Amino acid sequence: MSVMVAPSLRLLHESSLGFFGTSERGALSLKTMRRGAALYEVGRARYRVDDDCFLVLNDHQPYAVDVDRNVESFCVFFHPAFAAGVLRALRLTPAALLDAPFDTSARVPELLVRTYPQRHPLGRRLRAARLLNERHALHGPRVEQLALTLLDDLYRLAGEVRDEAGRLPWARAATREETYRRVQRARDYAEASLHAPVTLAELADVANLAPHHFLRAFKVVTGETPHAFLTRRRLERARRLLREGMPVGRAALDVGFSSPTSFTAAYKQRFGAPPSHEEKTSNSEEVAASDVA
Known part of the structure; x- marks a missing residue:
């Protein structure tokens, strides 16, 4: 097992013999797995992380995780004060940062908890970081640069999600964002349940929507029915x-x-x-x- 602790982040890189654990107050983190899968449970939601995707979990996010045997995990945990400061700086204009360069009360913003395809630039960045760590080439200034780059990628990813939700046909922005969030939660649940029967009612319950409303919303957001x-x-x-x-x-x-x-x-x-x-x-x-x- 390899654990690296820096002022900006903590890296966990290990091959598991099988592991189950819980976290009551996790940090903003990125989860990746190789040669197998891990199942994360966050409330009623369920997320399967494997070679094809990575998972974003929020600061102070309680969760449980069950990792298969012989799975290589590479996870990044951001220190809250560092993440809050960087994400705040990315949101503000240069003029605003000149007026108030520091804000000790800044908090890590809440992001959409979901899996994202490994082919996304952030996924490719995580893969490159894992390879560097395997070669013992991830240390010193390179770690701090990695933390900044990953948070910049994460900020861009959050913007892509907002844009995608914003293109949905509902009139109110709040409706578009919340519907997108709930459908993605159900999509991830379905993805984590491919090995077992899953009903429309079960997915609708995960999304906290009536079945007929969920069926329509799922097709609008994803372009296909839950069954398809x-x-x-x-x-x-x-x-x-x-x-x-x-x-x-x-x-x-x-x-x-x-x-x-x-x-x-x-x-x-x-x-x-x-x-x-x-x-x-x-x-x-x-x-x-x-x-x-």
Whole structure:
């Protein structure tokens, strides 16, 4: 396990043998996982963090986390006073900062708790930081620069979220923002529950919306129905598992299909080939790699 403590942040970089824990007052933090997944529970919300995404948690955010065995985690925890000062400076104009360069009463603003795709610039920055830490090249001024850069990326990400919510069709800004927040909470819950049956009523309850209202709101925000989202994401995850060498039957169960027949039909309809094709492709790639070696 590697723990780094600096004036601006704390880094946790470790490979877990399996871990469950809780935090009553966590810091503003960024969570990433490699070669597996961790499940975070925040109130009624549920977030799955794996190779494809990262999670943003707020300052003073209570949560529970369950990390799979052999998962490599790389998490950044910002010191509250530092984060509050940097995010305040990013919000204010240069003139305002000249008039009041410091504000000891500043607090870390509340951000939208959700997962974001690893391909986002902030996700790529986190991956680069993890690689630097693996090479023992993340220390001294480079750590402080990393903290500033990550907070700048986080501020930009918050702006992107506001813009995305602002394009929703509801008249009042408060309605747009709150609807977006609730739908994203349900989307993350669905993403974390691909292995099990999930009902529309269950997702609506997580979003704290009536089912008919939730169904409409989910489609407006994401562009697809909850059922279409769940089916697409289950099949996409199954494809990844198959390419990693998992047998078809086990992959079907891992993504919530009770019947291999229905899984094969849905898979072929989406990708144009049966799931067994992925196994053959994976095997041929292994043979080619061994020939080169």
